[in-house]
Amino acid sequence: MAVTCTTLEEVRNNIDRLDQQIVTLLAERGRYVSQAAHFKKDADGVKxxxxxxxxxxxxxxxxxxxxxxxxxxxxxxxxxxxxxIQQELAEHAALTTQQAT
Structure with a gap:
């Protein structure tokens, strides 16, 4: 829940705090996306x-x-x-290449 800020600096500090959390969550989501590439058969499955x-x-x-x-x-x-999806396509292609060799 957002708090009421009294200065622009407070607003920016809260946005910076949230950005840290969002980026951390994006990194976690990205790790799951990387795992998903292992389970998909082709580029259509990735998309x-x-x-x-x-x-x-x-x-x-x-x-x-x-x-x-x-x-x-x-x-x-x-x-x-x-x-x-672009990240996963690249990872899927790399996995496919590794499996072919």
Whole structure:
């Protein structure tokens, strides 16, 4: 829950604190994405558009419950998922190459 700040510096300090937590969570999420590459058979499995839409629907609902803007949440998640898909595609390709040798 956000506290009421009395200065811009307080606002920025709280945003910096949250950014640290968000980046830590992104790193953890990224480690799970890396693990997922081991379970997927091909690039289509990595892209998994149906799963992407499930995640988007889920986070939009979570945003509403939390009092966040669902549109902003969706945009952030779509960008994050697209970046993680690129990471996972590269890791999947490397795994496929290793298995072929």
């Amino acid at each position: 998994a558009p149906q799963r992407v839409e499930q995640v988007i629907a889920k986070v939009r609902n979570l945003a509403q419950v939390a009092g966040a803007n669902p549109q902003v949440t969706e945009q952030v998640y779509r960008a994050m998922i697209a970046a993680f």
